[in-house]
Amino acid sequence: MLGCRRKRTVFQGRPRKRRFIAQENVAGALVRPKPIRTCSNNPYFGSPQRLRFPKQTIAFHVALSTSKDVHDSTIVYDQVKLDTGHGYNQGDGIYIVPEAGTYVFTWTSICNVYDVFQTVLAVDGAQRGSSFKDARDRNVAELQQTTAVVILVLNQGDHVFIRMGNVYDHGTFISLPMTYGESTFSGWKLD
Structure with missing residues (x-):
């Protein structure tokens, strides 16, 4: 041998x-x-x-650094954990699509005890996905979590963001990573 x-x-x-x-x-x-x-x-x-090196994947992952009370507005995730396409603006919470293609977006919202709210994924102001959480059960005092996933075909320069919904337009987002978890917003381009 x-x-x-x-x-x-x-x-x-x-x-x-x-x-x-x-x-x-x-x-x-x-x-x-x-x-x-x-x-x-x-x-x-x-x-x-x-040698040919693989093209870097476009992706981002952001979170709320602390719990935040939000009223009828865009949710600004202030902690950038990943942004390989350099499209997320932590000043206004808007992701600007760096190149056209098919994208996957997901967001997780942790709702405060006895709170209820709806979140919406918007592209250039138009609703393209939504998530709803109701923690109003007075017999159970616990935090509630909801996650949504949306797949979209987008053009370069489209503005993608998470905002409060029209039905329940205010609420407290919990983001305590060491104890309860984080409210996050993520997206990536499918190659």
């Missing part, structure tokens, strides 16, 4: 232009070398100018 190790071989005292894999048997005797195939997806062999 042959035990293979990769190493560069030298012929007639000088390295050859082509790289080879030399195989050694258990006794250490060289077996006929085989040329290495250079290809664009093999980062270990081949010239660097021929």
